[in-house]
Amino acid sequence: MTTETITAAASGTWTLGDMTVHRIGFGAMRIPQDGPALQADSVPGDRARATAVLRRALELGVNHIDTAAFYFSPLRSANELINSALGGRYPDDLVIATKVGPRRDASGEWAEHARTPRELRGQVEENLRQLGRDHLDLVNLRVVGTDSVAERFGALAELRDAGLIRHLGVSNVTPEQLAQARAVAPVVCVQNGYGIGTGVGQDAFVRFCGEQGIAFVPFYSIAAAGGEHGAGPEESEELAAVARAHGASTAQVRLAWTLHRGPHVLAIPGTGNPRHLDDNVAAGALRLTEDDLARLDALHHAQA
Template sequence: MTPTPRTITAAAAGSWTLGDRVVHRIGFGAMRLAQTGAALVPGAVARDRGQAVGVLRRAVELGVNHLDTAAFYFSPLRSANELINRALSPYPDDLVIATKVGQPRDPSGAWLPHARPDQLRGLVEENLRQLGRDHLDLVNLRVVGDGSVAERFGALAELRTAGLVRHLGLSNVQPHQLAEAQGVAPVVCVQNMYGLGVRPEQDALVELCREQGVAFVPFYAIAAAGRQYGAGAEEHPEVVEVARAHGASPAQVRIAWTLHRGPHVLAIPGTGDPAHLEANVAAGGLRLSAAELAQLDALHRR
């Protein structure tokens, strides 16, 4: 059994160099920060501002220095970027804030068509204003479909040259799109839906990113098939068995398995609950045995 460390710290998960910035492999995803219940659903209930601010500050206290956010993470009364600004500005020197642009939402929360290349600067500037920054550490182009990304990624590369963006990545991307983008500008990370039993066909892309030194940042790693609605009540017996052996929760086992996929994999579990935050960060110190990993890998490929 691997005991939960008495002192919970994101450093237990190890580190990775994201572009030229070193981050702990356990980060924080802000998708659920602005609202309770299902994320990115129109009409969602706004989360208590004080609770959200407290969770962000506690995450930094626990050593989290990689935040994932977007201007389209909002509820009727809250935006994740505004909460991050309120909670953490002036920002710690080692904090890396990653955001996404590409497909905005209207005020009701409904998704709009994918942004044209000439609209991307406005979306980047929206994130800059909300976060109170003069540049963004990392911007991921959110991709819809399997078409060319060269023109849109090129527009972001121009903003990188202009100093508004430090590093670029891709979200919801396919291998041929990664290769196309790399012909335009350096790609420091790929952010795709992935987790234990979720899209095992992504295994090859995870390995490709490892070979190329590109960070792989999975989302919905805990929620699995529940996606924006969160994890379901039922869990696979194999996951429950491993969790019991470690005195951990199934969610912690899912995070640990994700991190075991490679040193380049960065977890970004999100929550608005302080207790869940501490459990998620503690999962970075969970070490699974070779037998346990084999058992979970078989479940993943089932």
């Protein structure tokens, strides 16, 4: 599968509130470090390479970048790398999505989640400072377990009304938690872990979001069960066979399968490798056949 001229436009578009984005975006979690992300002892990544990846993403038409203030390693912050790479000049069509809730202390260790309106406002303001912006395009409230959503989502809705946030979403939620959030304010996206072999129990939730006009933004759609450690070296023969038939990589097939789940599904694959970035964007042009989809759907359920 050639990647020479394929841009993010090949993936189609979806509208987040009043913001139109290409369905292939970019996740910034991996750019601050080399190796596994979100670890206290992670090794800082190369700044020049991170800058090159971010600028290349924009060259390829990516206009949806997912980030967070807790994406950092010693010396490197995803938000500040984004701001630096763009020289503080954000294209009008670029949507920066961030998350609040999780917290890491200065050493990189995980701390108690932000739960009060004051703590959430502090996280919003920290994202604004790091990104060098006067508002955030999209803020997702990241939920853990059975956390109550309504009060915290209400605090974010107040910040939206004050002009600090443009649109709101939720992350790592159940259908019931989505309903709690929607009772407070409009929700433009749900960001949950999902991919071939993971999140099978969410298939109906993915469809529901589409019926409601809510974007579903899966994370770890390539890494699957590998999570922040990335995809493992072994892939099933079924997946490899589909990849060979299209002259594609198994990672591209995983992304393409995700996008085939519905026009409202947006991909945010992350990488610090320029070649992998081109491959990820090119996956938006991969059209799977009905036989391919049947084969991959069966694998999806068999690996659950």
